[in-house]
Amino acid sequence: xxxxxxxxxxxxxxxxxxxxxxxxxxxxxxxxxxxxxxxxxxxxxxxxxxxxxxxxxxxxxxxxxxxxxxxxxx
Amino acid sequence: xxxxxxxxxxxxxxxxxxxxxxxxxxxxxxxxxxxxxxxxxxxxxxxxxxxxxxxxxxxxxxxxxxxxxxxxxx
Amino acid sequence: xxxxxxxxxxxxxxxxxxxxxxxxxxxxxxxxxxxxxxxxxxxxxxxxxxxxxxxxxxxxxxxxxxxxxxxxxxxxxxxxxxxxxxxxxxxxxxxxxxxxxxxxxxxxxxxxxxxxxxxxxxxxxxxxxxxxxxxxxxxx
Amino acid sequence: xxxxxxxxxxxxxxxxxxxxxxxxxxxxxxxxxxxxxxxxxxxxxxxxxxxxxxxxxxxxxxxxxxxxxxxxxxxxxxxxxxxxxxxxxxxxxxxxxxxxxxxxxxxxxxxxxxxxxxxxxxxxxxxxxxxxxxxxxxxx
Numbered sequence: 001x002x003x004x005x006x007x008x009x010x011x012x013x014x015x016x017x018x019x020x021x022x023x024x025x026x027x028x029x030x031x032x033x034x035x036x037x038x039x040x041x042x043x044x045x046x047x048x049x050x051x052x053x054x055x056x057x058x059x060x061x062x063x064x065x066x067x068x069x070x071x072x073x074x
Numbered sequence: 075x076x077x078x079x080x081x082x083x084x085x086x087x088x089x090x091x092x093x094x095x096x097x098x099x100x101x102x103x104x105x106x107x108x109x110x111x112x113x114x115x116x117x118x119x120x121x122x123x124x125x126x127x128x129x130x131x132x133x134x135x136x137x138x139x140x141x142x143x144x145x146x147x148x
Numbered sequence: 149x150x151x152x153x154x155x156x157x158x159x160x161x162x163x164x165x166x167x168x169x170x171x172x173x174x175x176x177x178x179x180x181x182x183x184x185x186x187x188x189x190x191x192x193x194x195x196x197x198x199x200x201x202x203x204x205x206x207x208x209x210x211x212x213x214x215x216x217x218x219x220x221x222x223x224x225x226x227x228x229x230x231x232x233x234x235x236x237x238x239x240x241x242x243x244x245x246x247x248x249x250x251x252x253x254x255x256x257x258x259x260x261x262x263x264x265x266x267x268x269x270x271x272x273x274x275x276x277x278x279x280x281x282x283x284x285x286x287x288x
Numbered sequence: 289x290x291x292x293x294x295x296x297x298x299x300x301x302x303x304x305x306x307x308x309x310x311x312x313x314x315x316x317x318x319x320x321x322x323x324x325x326x327x328x329x330x331x332x333x334x335x336x337x338x339x340x341x342x343x344x345x346x347x348x349x350x351x352x353x354x355x356x357x358x359x360x361x362x363x364x365x366x367x368x369x370x371x372x373x374x375x376x377x378x379x380x381x382x383x384x385x386x387x388x389x390x391x392x393x394x395x396x397x398x399x400x401x402x403x404x405x406x407x408x409x410x411x412x413x414x415x416x417x418x419x420x421x422x423x424x425x426x427x428x
Contacts, residue, residue, distance in 0.1 A: 006343070008341065008343055008411065008413060009341065009413035009424060010413075010424040010427055013424075041427075041428045042428075043428030044428065047343075047346060047411070050343075050345050050346040050349045051346075051349070052409075066343060066346070066411075068343070068411050069413060069424075069427070069428055070426045070427065070428035071407070071408070071409065071410060071411055071412055071413065071426070072407075072412065072413050072414045072424075072425045072426040073340070073342070073347075073371055073382075073383065073406050073407060073410045073411075073412030073413075073414070074252075074324045074382065074383050074403060074406055074407040074412075080203070082201065082203055082271065082273060083201065083273035083284060084273075084284040084287055087284075115287075115288045116288075117288030118288065121203075121206060121271070124203075124205050124206040124209045125206075125209070126269075140203060140206070140271075142203070142271050143273060143284075143287070143288060144286045144287065144288035145267070145268070145269065145270060145271055145272055145273065145286070146267075146272065146273050146274045146284075146285045146286040147200070147202070147207075147231055147242075147243065147266050147267060147270045147271075147272030147273075147274070148184045148242065148243050148263060148266055148267040148272075148392075164304050164305065164308055164321075165304065165305065168304055168323065172323075172325055172379050172381075173379065174326075174327065174328040174378045174379050175327065175328055175329070176325060176327060177324060177325060177326075177327040178322060178323065178324055178325065179322070179323045179325060179381075180320070180321070180322050180399075181304075181320070181321040181322075181323075182318060182319070182320050182321075182392065182395070182396070183308070183312075183318065183319045183321075184317060184318055184392070185312055185316060185317060185318065185319060185388075186314075186317075187314065187315065187316060187317040187390065188314040188315055189315070238314045239312050239313065239314050241312075241319075248325075250327065252322065252324070252403060255322070256322070256396065256399075256400055259320075259396075260396055263392060
């Protein structure tokens with residue numbers, strides 16, 4: 001299934017774009033697919049839509065995966 | 075020595091006035107002199123000029139004694 | 149401690165904007181502010197309004213001493229302390245204290261220290277007004 | 289939790305006055321506010337400005353979740369949480385959190401909880417600009 005992966009922070013900067021499209025059935029597969037194209041540190045977390053999600057989370061049509069670099073708000 | 079004693083909070087209300095003049099040589103003597111005229115609970119503290127002071131603090135001409143009821147700011 | 153300490157006690161409404169302007173500094177990453185506001189209940193009674201009175205000159209002295217303590221104990225860099233007097237309605241702020249520090253832990257600890265000490269040592273009194281009658285709070 | 293929670297993330301300057309208006313309640317005796325401000329040094333570097341970016345929709349979700357936590361754990365009655373994005377100069381506030389509670393201990397604890405959790409879970413990033421060059425903070 002084609003999935004949109006949104007990139008943030010230094011990942012977006014390094015990719016030179018705010019999102020990628022990958023082929024994946026779970027959140028973790030989406031991450032792995034991005035790693036083929038872009039170095040992604042271990043500390044990056046995954047969100048599905050607007051919630052943090054485990055790697056094994058299955059994706060449904062229309063879900064958006066986001067890669068969340070270590071946060072630095074405040 | 076004649077000393078001005080300032081009253082605050084419920085003490086001023088009960089005395090019906092913001093100060094009294096008493097005869098005293100120490101802060102404690104001033105307090106005792108007020109007690110003759112007015113019930114003063116044990117929890118009342120003494121200040122000389124603008125500082126908390128012990129009973130034995132000697133008074134100098136021009137010193138003002140203040141009776142400080144339990145504080146309730148904030 | 150010079151102008152990085154601001155102390156006020158008067159009848160005017162408290163100004164959070166003035167407080168923040170006074171304590172915000174380029175060497176500080178955080179500001180913690182506490183406001184005490186008039187609550188509608190106290191010790192089981194319904195409260196209508198509160199009148200604060202103060203021995204102003206001594207209050208200002210205690211504020212400066214408390215600010216020094218906060219600097220020594222918690223490394224806060226700037227302090228603002230203001231207490232209002234006169235009659236206050238529900239929700240109005242009676243006290244506003246603020247502290248800035250390089251890091252947030254010190255800002256919180258310093259600000260907490262300010263309010264705790266004000267409540268312990270600053271010569272301020274309050275009369276609580278009920279539907280009928282009033283009472284001096286913490287009469288001792 | 290209904291309208292006693294206000295959450296914001298945008299490019300506009302933070303408003304302490306709006307925060308206080310939002311959280312002040314007659315059943316609360318205290319409001320604690322924390323502001324994070326841009327500091328001129330970080331990890332030994334001189335900082336000139338900071339650019340914040342955010343995954344806004346998710347930030348708002350995390351803010352609401354954090355406000356619920358503060359209510360459950362500390363009994364705070366109203367919460368205001370706002371984070372700014374875009375380029376900020378020294379001394380400007382990047383984050384403003386506020387909590388009201390019946391008593392001050394809960395207001396302080398609740399407010400502290402808000403900022404600690406924002407720093408842990410809210411998807412916000414910052415680029416620190418130096419005299420030359422810039423870096424992503426907490427790049428991991």
